[in-house]
Amino acid sequence: MNASAWLDRLSAASLVHGFAIVAQKISYKSAHYADVISLAALSNRMIVNESDLKTGDILLGYSGAAREKGEADIASGYVHAAIYLGESAIAEATGRKVKKSSFNDLAEEYDHLVALRQPDAWHGDNISKLHDFIDDRISSGASFNTQGIRDFKDSVPNSQSSDLERLGRYFEGELVPESPVRDKYFCSELVVSSYIAIGFIGESAAVVYRPENTSPESLAKDPTFGTFLGYIKPYGEYKIPEEDMFEHSTPFHEIFGK
Numbered sequence: 001m002n003a004s005a006w007l008d009r010l011s012a013a014s015l016v017h018g019f020a021i022v023a024q025k026i027s028y029k030s031a032h033y034a035d036v037i038s039l040a041a042l043s044n045r046m047i048v049n050e051s052d053l054k055t056g057d058i059l060l061g062y063s064g065a066a067r068e069k070g071e072a073d074i075a076s077g078y079v080h081a082a083i084y085l086g087e088s089a090i091a092e093a094t095g096r097k098v099k100k101s102s103f104n105d106l107a108e109e110y111d112h113l114v115a116l117r118q119p120d121a122w123h124g125d126n127i128s129k130l131h132d133f134i135d136d137r138i139s140s141g142a143s144f145n146t147q148g149i150r151d152f153k154d155s156v157p158n159s160q161s162s163d164l165e166r167l168g169r170y171f172e173g174e175l176v177p178e179s180p181v182r183d184k185y186f187c188s189e190l191v192v193s194s195y196i197a198i199g200f201i202g203e204s205a206a207v208v209y210r211p212e213n214t215s216p217e218s219l220a221k222d223p224t225f226g227t228f229l230g231y232i233k234p235y236g237e238y239k240i241p242e243e244d245m246f247e248h249s250t251p252f253h254e255i256f257g258k
Contacts, residue, residue: 048230116226
């Protein structure tokens with residue numbers, strides 16, 4: 001394949017990033033928009049409850065104690081990711097296995113939660129595909145990827161530099177993306193694998209979107225996985241920590257109106 005043809009195909013595969021560019025512009029504008037409203041209004045418009053959630057929403061768990069450690073991969077304090085399955089159930093990889101848990105159990109485990117919503121992923125039969133994927137992974141006995149957590153710090157710094165090389169190998173027929181069906185997952189690895197399993201992240205994009213290289217914080221930074229829906233607080237008087245990574249975000253309903 002000549003260079004021109006390869007670049008044409010690379011360009012097509014990279015369309016998955018187009019939404020990210022648009023969202024970055026929205027985020028930039030939202031920072032200025034947030035500056036001109038009162039703190040009370042900012043708080044109220046950014047708070048949601050479990051009743052506001054829909055199947056497929058991603059939930060991120062915040063730990064102030066983890067944030068205080070100052071480690072690069074948990075600097076934001078968002079240390080866990082799960083998927084809302086509806087009817088107060090979530091899917092997560094934690095402890096020793098992939099499992100379904102109750103929303104309340106998740107909420108009690110972290111200082112607060114953040115919900116992300118992807119407006120384009122959950123249509124048609126994708127919800128049933130999500131449930132089938134999670135049920136299959138649970139019935140297969142998929143365990144928690146402890147080694148993957150240990151390897152994460154070493155793999156991420158080199159991941160971006162290898163993306164173009166991996167795409168080149170894919171288009172030359174030398175590379176096939178790894179299957180989302182795995183024996184082990186850590187929390188955000190399960191989330192990304194779910195998006196691949198339902199087909200929202202296609203095969204060529206899966207060359208770049210590698211589940212094992214994705215942290216809860218990186219899910220939040222990539223609009224492929226959703227837009228900030230809101231904070232879920234444990235009680236009314238709870239205050240979101242200062243300089244939280246979402247404090248200048250425009251909530252989902254103000255962008256998409258639904």
